[in-house]
Amino acid sequence: MSTIERASETDRELELVAWAAALGREIGEHAARHDRDGTFVAEAYELLADSGYLALAVPEELGGRGATVRQVAMAQRELAHHCGSTALASVMHHHVVLFTAWRHRRDMPGAEATLRRVADEGIVLVSTGGGDLTNPRGTATRVDGGFVVNGRKPFASQAPVGAALSTMFTYDDPDEGRLVLNMSIPTSSEGVTVLETWDAHGMRGTGSHDIELRDVFVADQQVLARRPYGRIDGPLQVILSIAMPPIAAVYLGIAEAARDHAVGLVAGTARAEDTLRQRQVGLMDTRLRVASWALDGALATVGDDPSPSMDTIVEVMAAKREIALAAVEVSQLALEVAGGAAYSRTHPIERHLRDVQAARFHPLDPEASLVHAGKVALGLPADER
DSSP states (O other): OOHHHHHHHHHHHHHHHHHHHHHHHHHGGGHHHHHHHTOOOHHHHHHHHHHTGGGTTSOGGGTSOOOOHHHHHHHHHHHHTTOHHHHHHHHHHHHHHHHHHHHHTTTOTTHHHHHHHHHHHOOOEEEOHHHHTTSOSSEEEEETTEEEEEEEEEEETTTTTOSEEEEEEEEEETTTEEEEEEEEEETTSTTEEEEOOOOOSSOTTSOOEEEEEEEEEEEGGGEEEEEETTBOOHHHHHHHHHHHHHHHHHHHHHHHHHHHHHHHHHTTSGGGGOHHHHHHHHHHHHHHHHHHHHHHHHHHHHOSSOOOOHHHHHHHHHHHHHHHHHHHHHHHHHHHHHOGGGGSTTSHHHHHHHHGGGGGGSSSOHHHHHHHHHHHHTTOOOSBO
């Protein structure tokens, strides 16, 4: 990339981050209420849809803003400063759009139509990949013209407003054996029910309810891929490469917000003269700086159009692990720096500290990431789970 092209990309990134900041200032007004009540961030989604932000990653020629993986990550990192629940819920939509754009560049069936609907209608795409990954919950049975699927999908963020599920089911093929079928299923399909189960420690506004599918018919053309069961195969390597940096960026943004609140409370007061607090602020900034470098490194490795690569997965998971652990540590430090005031449920630092705990539950979790990296380094099979 030339110097001019790099400058243009930087300007574009700054523009999108500024857009996310402007939206975030409005969205942030409702964050505490939704956290307190455990209700979905509905106003935020109305704003995201009306503004066109849901089409952030849709290619420009199809009516979107054409954001790259890096640009989506940076925009979501900024949005997380204002409302962690909105940032995490919407990044689950954006990473599906990013992968659909990847499929569109390869002229894969259904990709263009989905992207146009995101741009034109503002539909929300819901992913169940975090709970499914290599071993999906639920089964598919072959029938004339397609499949009938049954299963219950937990942690389906944005469930209250989702228009289509990007999901997976296990299928026992009589010739090929056990497979994973990737499917796109409208939430309006007969047999699809959102079960309002989400009542969590943090990220309380994401609407990550269970979605139950009972005898739902899925036509053959809705099956996007047939993949080996229990394996991180090529397509899943691409999905994880695209999804995990923007997801990790959300947690980095929340931790940055916690740090800023803490420093804002102490700076210019007598407490700023306390050596312990000085060290804690220095540690927060150091951890955030290293986590930011980790994100930059992962995004550089992934690039704009990744190919399947287990080495890329190792690097992405290393960055995600560093960011997850840093986010939790920094948010805890922010509570200690701010003191008793931040222990109140009315203070944003307390909410940030609860929200970042979820960073450790996205696959691969921090310990599994180390095992996986070790297998790759030792030349052992690392695509099985």
